[in-house]
Amino acid sequence: KQEVTQIPAALSVPEGENLVLNCSFTDSAIYNLQWFRQDPGKGLTSLLLIQSSQREQTSGRLNASLDKSSGRSTLYIAASQPGDSATYLCAPEHTGTASKLTFGTGTRLQVTL
Amino acid sequence: DVKVTQSSRYLVKRTGEKVFLECVQDMDHENMFWYRQDPGLGLRLIYFSYDVKMKEKGDIPEGYSVSREKKERFSLILESASTNQTSMYLCASSQGFSNQPQHFGDGTRLSIL
Numbered sequence: 001k002q003e004v005t006q007i008p009a010a011l012s013v014p015e016g017e018n019l020v021l022n023c024s025f026t027d028s029a030i031y032n033l034q035w036f037r038q039d040p041g042k043g044l045t046s047l048l049l050i051q052s053s054q055r056e057q058t059s060g061r062l063n064a065s066l067d068k069s070s071g072r073s074t075l076y077i078a079a080s081q082p083g084d085s086a087t088y089l090c091a092p093e094h095t096g097t098a099s100k101l102t103f104g105t106g107t108r109l110q111v112t113l
Numbered sequence: 114d115v116k117v118t119q120s121s122r123y124l125v126k127r128t129g130e131k132v133f134l135e136c137v138q139d140m141d142h143e144n145m146f147w148y149r150q151d152p153g154l155g156l157r158l159i160y161f162s163y164d165v166k167m168k169e170k171g172d173i174p175e176g177y178s179v180s181r182e183k184k185e186r187f188s189l190i191l192e193s194a195s196t197n198q199t200s201m202y203l204c205a206s207s208q209g210f211s212n213q214p215q216h217f218g219d220g221t222r223l224s225i226l
Contacts, residue, residue, distance in 0.1 A: 004155075032212050043117075043203055043217035044156075051212050089156070099144050099163075099207055100171070101215065103156040 002027045002094050004104035012110045013080055021075040021107045023090035030092040033073050034101065035064050038087045047088075048075075080111045116140070117218040119204050125224045132191040134221050136204030142216075143209030145187035147171075147179065149200040150220070156203065162187055163209065194225045 003026045013019050023033070032051045036044040048057045050066040050073070057064050063076040073090055087108045091101035120135035138145065146161040148171075158171030160179040168179050176198060180188045187206075191198055201222050205215040 034214055036217075041220075041222075043219045044205075044215075046214040046216060049212065049214045091156075099146075099211075099213070099215070100158060100161065105153065105155040 002092060002102040004090060004092065004102050006088075006090060006104035006107050008107060009105070010108040010110075012112060014112055015080060015082060017080050017111075018076070018078050019080055019109070021077070021088050021090075021109070023073040023075070023104055025071045025073075025090075025092045025102070027092075027094060028068050028071050029095045030068060031095055033064075033066055033090060033092045035062075035073075035075050036089045036091065038089060038106070040086075044089065077109075080109075082111050082113060085110050117204055117206055117216050119202075119218040119221050121221050122219065123222050123224075125226060126191075126194050127226055128195060130191075130194050130225075132194050132223070132225075134189040134191075134202055134204075134223070136187045136189070136206075136218060137185050138187075138206040138216070139185065140206070140208075140216075141184065142206035143184075144207045144215075145181065146205040146207075146215065147177075147187065147189045148203045148205065149173070150203055151200050159189065196225050199223060199225045 035047045048064040061078040087106040089106040091103045147159045148156045162181045178190045204218045207213045207215045
């Protein structure tokens with residue numbers, strides 16, 4: 001059974017810092033890995049999807065990498081802003097499970113002024 | 114933009130009641146999902162559907178059922194609500210082919226008294 005761990009569970013950084021969020025998963029047989037953002041009391045917003053054949057995906061100040069063989073993904077946020085404050089979740093899609101995702105418990109990020 | 118709409122943001126029901134949570138998506142997506150989210154446990158999949166009238170159990174289907182009579186609508190039913198079903202419920206949808214991101218609604222916070 002796929003298990004997903006996100007470290008750290010919470011992180012507080014001053015505005016402008018670059019930061020890295022980590023995600024590890026136990027089963028490397030995945031189609032892709034998705035990163036989401038969740039604001040308090042809200043649903044999830046899709047940020048990036050990295051296919052198993054890819055090593056990186058970029059969207060604006062966000063860059064996600066994937067090392068499938070070692071079961072790791074990172075989300076890099078450049079020049080953080082207070083608006084980046086949210087919980088970030090990663091979710092690999094296991095092969096043979098047809099779009100089913102397994103979620104980590106997330107990293108709660110606070111960017112302070 | 115994809116819009117996934119959940120019928121209620123907040124809902125309070127009593128133990129033993131039959132509860133219906135409704136979800137509608139406007140992008141003709143084949144796949145639809147119901148999750149619940151609890152502190153420390155993350156998102157867990159209850160049921161999903163690949164097509165009209167089709168449903169598959171997720172990781173925690175006990176005490177729930179679903180209905181998908183039309184492609185755009187996916188309903189979650191709590192047959193006889195219990196206090197341990199107090200949770201945040203999230204609906205999501207995605208296109209039917211591989212490597213497509215899931216799109217989430219804003220969630221329904223359900224309290225069972």
